[in-house]
Amino acid sequence: MKSFIFGLIFSIVLVVNPFQVTAASTPSGIPLEELETFVDQFASEHIGQKTVGASVVVLKDGDIVLSKGYGQGDVANNVPIDVETSVFEWGSISKLFVYVAVMQLVEQEQLDLQEDIRAYLPEDFLTRLQFDEPITLMHLINHQAGFEDYVFDLGYSEKRYVESLEDGLRRSEPKQIYPPGDVVAYSNYSNALAGYIVERVTGQPFYEYVEDQIFSTFAEPVEAAFVPNDPESTVETDKVNGYLRADLGEFIEGDPFYVSIYPAGGLNGTALDLAQFALALLPEDGESLLFEEGTTLEELLTQTYALTEDFPGLAHGFWEFPGSSRSVGHGGNTAAFSSNLQLVPEERFAVIVLTNQGGELHFTQELTSALIGLNSEKDSEALPDTQEISGSFQQSRKMDSSFIRLYYSLLKLTVEPNDSESITVNFGGEEAIYQQIRPYVYAYEEGSPLFLTMPYLHTEVEDGQLLRISSTGGYFLLEPPSNQVLMVVLFATCVYFIVATVVLLITWLIRRIRRSHKTSSNAFVGLHLVSFALVINVGVMAFRMLTNSARRFSEFYAQIGLNYALILVALVFVYFCIRSLFKNEHRKGALVLKLISLVLFVLLVMALVYWRMLG
Structure with missing residues (x-):
């Protein structure tokens, strides 16, 4: 009953009439005198069951x-x-501190947002x-x-692997896969690279710059810092301690998170430390101590894409969030912590949530x-019918x-029409319903809180086919049919060689028991065994990465x-298999199986090359 009552309250405040909101309320309409009761009630529904711990500041x-x-x-103690x-x-x-630093230097005419970033980098850098x-710097800021x-x-x-910012950027440089400005694709590297440019222009480590030019401007001193940089x-x-949820009410301790490209995610601190940053971004008269000119703060919070x-x-x-009033902010995730900061500039309102749980969504x-x-x-x-809104997207x-290319191809967003006005969206095993509010624009209605990270979806339809879906967090592109074919090829060949190798081993054991001296072609047996070993090795690589993503490529x-x-x-x-095929000593069935084995081995190698399993 408690869950039902809170769910009803939550549904009401999500879609609130702005004319009912008073000055002494949250943007969603909760009176401030009832705020603590509301949050306490929310906590009672989740803390200890779905969420291990949280700090909340409003x-x-x-x-x-x-x-x-x-x-x-600390659960144990x-x-x-x-x-x-x-x-x-x-x-x-942490990325927000990079953007503030960049705008400070733009204000001082030390940086130009439209300048080619190679003007600020060593010649051999990218x-x-x-x-x-x-x-350009703007491309970095807009994840484009x-x-x-x-x-x-x-x-x-482990701290021992952490390098300098420059060395970390050189080691982890990604491949450029889209033309600049074409696609929004969230990038930790882009942000850290912008932080490195700040470091190059100012001549001091980025963490020192943040300490001197951002933390020092706050109304109250803070202890926040980039760890361990x-x-x-x-x-x-x-x-x-950071945790991961094992089951309802059960949590296991997670790993700490240390990062070389630290501007993208290395800050540690209390919720009240972060509150000082929010206060500096929401000054009473628009004149923030972060900037020399009040117009720079206004420009910082102005839409750029x-x-x-x-x-x-x-x-x-x-990132902009379509709240009751326009809000901007950023979320954060490490191996065992999750966070969110949202600002509503028009109402000088902010919400800060820090949790010590990886992938936490409720708080x-x-x-x-x-x-x-x-x-x-x-x-x-009048809104268009949703029946054409369906497909599978990457x-x-x-x-x-x-x-890891294969993992991203398996992580699909699927969309299906629900009725004439709504669609059902599935991503990562989670599901939500979106309601069409404008032509081809859909708003989150109900479902997993995962989808509150992308509360709006924009669908692009051409000649009755859904080509692309855009969210507030990036793009989802229509999955190429070739990917589906090659995925099937990879899994089919893996299954074939696993099954064939098991059959060969069972056959060998039976013959040993019966003391039979009949032998199969040694070359084909060897091909099956080596192919099986290849499949197992690739599977172990994938398992190691999925169980711990904080790994070095080495x-x-x-x-x-x-x-x-x-x-x-x-x-x-x-080679020896092909030679043996020219001998006329194969029974028809055996010949067909051997030909299939050769063809599937070639397809297996092609699939492994395509999915980058060889490097």
Whole structure:
């Protein structure tokens, strides 16, 4: 019954009439005097069951109107979250400090947002660019540089692997897979590269710049710092344990997150530290101490990219959220922490949520949306039928140059018409219903809180076919039919060689038991065994990456080398297999099976090359 009542309240505040909102309320219409009760009720539904712990801070008109900790910072020792002292990993909220730093330098005419970034970098810095068009600072800020999502050497669970920002950027440089300006594809590398440009222009480490030019302007001192990149910081000593949810009410301790390209996600601090940043971005008179001119803050929070008119996009790196009033902010995730910061500039309102749980969605997304509201007001004009809105799509944010390419191809967004006005969307095993509010624009209505990270979807239809879906977080592109074919080829050949190898082993055992001296072609047996070993090695590579994504690419050198060695050995067996086929001593059935084995081995190697399993 408690869940039903809270769900009813949440549904009401998500779609609130703006004329009912008073000055002393959240943008969604919750009176401030009822705010703590509302958040406490929300916490009682989730803390200890779906979420291990959280710090929540709410700001209104320059004041902190709620600051409270919920749950545990150390489950084993029953240590509660303390909003004043509990330190969390902020993850990608760190990126906002890069954008502020860039705008400070733009204001001082030390940087130009339209300048080719190579003007600020060493000559030999970027080596994997594929297009002639220049990448500008604005492209970096808008995630439009065209970089793939390179996940290796992004984060480590051990400090000893952390390098300097420059060395980290050189080691983890991604391949450019889109022309600059064409596609929004979220990029950690782009942000860290912008932070490195700040470092190059100012002549001081980025963490020092943030300390001197951003933290020092706050009304209250903060202990936040980039960990472990700032050697002077001791903030990590107060960091709570990070967790992953194992089951309802069960949590397992996760790994810490240390990063070389730290501007993209290395900040650690308390929720009140982050509140000082939010206050600096929401000054009473628009004159922020972060900038010399008040117009620079206004420019910072002005939209710099949107797919269409009235569709949320980006504001100098801040993601726009279609709340009851326009809001901007950023979420963050590390291996075992999740966070969210949302600002509503028109109402000088902000919500800060830090949780010590990887992939947490209820506090970071559901609670934030409940306090800000979601604008899903429907147009009165006639809307097109949803029956043409269906298909399978891949993220524009993807890795294309290693064996993780297959994982991104499997991570599809599927869309199906639900009725004449709504669609059902599935992504990563989660589902939600979206309601059409304007022609080809759909707003989140109900479902997994995962989809609150993309509350609006824009569908592009041409000649009755859905070609592309855009969200507030990037693009989803129609899956190429060739991908589906090659995926089937890869899985079919893997299954064939696994089954065939098992059959061969069983046959060999039976013959040993019966003391039979009959033998099969040794070359074909060898081909099956080597192919089986290749399939197993690739499977182990995928398993290692899926169980711990914070890995160095060098950890896979041995397995990649083994793949090449196995293929070379297999090619030797292929040579002898082909020679044996010219001998007239095969029964028809055996001949057909051997031909199938050769053809499928060739298809297996082609699929492994296409899916980058060899490097």
